[in-house]
Amino acid sequence: MRLTLPTLLTLFRIVLLPVMVIVFYLPVAWANLAAAGIFIAAALTDWLDGWIARRYGMTSAFGAFLDPVADKLMVAVTLFLLVQQNPTELLAVTSAVIVGREISISALREWMAEIGQRAKVRVAAVGKIKTVVQMIALVVLLHQHEFPELRLYRIGEYLLVAAAALTIWSALVYVRAAWPVLRARDEAGEQHTEQ
Template sequence: MSIMFLNLPNTLTLARLVLIPIIVLVFYLPYTWGPFASAIIFALACFTDWLDGYLARRLNQSTPFGAFLDPVADKLIVAVALSMLIELHASILLTIPAMVIIGREIVISALREWMAETGKRASIAVSMIGKIKTFVQMGSITVLLAFDPDHAGAVLGLGLLYCAAVLTLWSMLLYLRAAWPDLTSNRAIGRDTDSPI
């Protein structure tokens, strides 16, 4: 059996998944430095997100396993971090942009799966707006994890989160516009009526 899927880029992606429970554990440690330490670990995980993609291209080690796992790791770490922040802040001001971001990820994941089934996934490839959104989003979460809700730094983080939410909606509209001709096509396709969700 080939172990090509265990190349360096994919190993970094797997490491990002392993860091998720560590971020949660450290965040809830009964020490004042816990949230700041979890923010550092989150930032490290964000760096691996960039690094594994760079190495996959540089070393020509892109694999189907990596293409599947990378977005899964990204969405999981963002959803988990935002869930912790919603609980910590207990404020509608943070909950609204967080839910926009999480909801968008669900919509785009479903759209990409559907487009893949129709053989046109390339038409909704990651855009530059999506990359900027990811950068702002990761920065905002890092700041919000590092500072208490009543700290001045949290205001900056919240502002960045709203910027990320706006970019999230913008990039979602771009994806939907690209897929719209296929979504509104009268061409019959197979449909799974027994969805597990």
């Protein structure tokens, strides 16, 4: 297994997660700002490793596996931190929707890959929009500072609700793309049972 620069950036993103957690809980006034900064740095490495891999042909099987794992860990860990610090119904439900979708669609993609149909559940445009909205929401919520003229935290909550809605929409897009394959496999199984 060779470690390419994009894969090293992905590993760096994973290493940043425990650092972000530690910083988030530091008993200092700037802890939230620093945690938000670390999250931004991790999000930028996500964009950078993909760009380098495509631009310079530095793709690898390990990198292709690790990149989505790092993305999902980054989002899940951040949501857990936010819900623990602000245990509201809104934040808990939207976080559950987002994490639940990530687990479900990852399982769907894995199954589709096993049967050689991975291309049917490629990342859709709505998935990319969801990711951008979600990342902005998480940065705003991590920052958590209220300005009298701009209720930043409330904006973050609205953005996270929008991300959760886009999450459901993108999940439906992926299931719809996979549905013919799922149905065909079921029908083939039924025919095999009848014989």
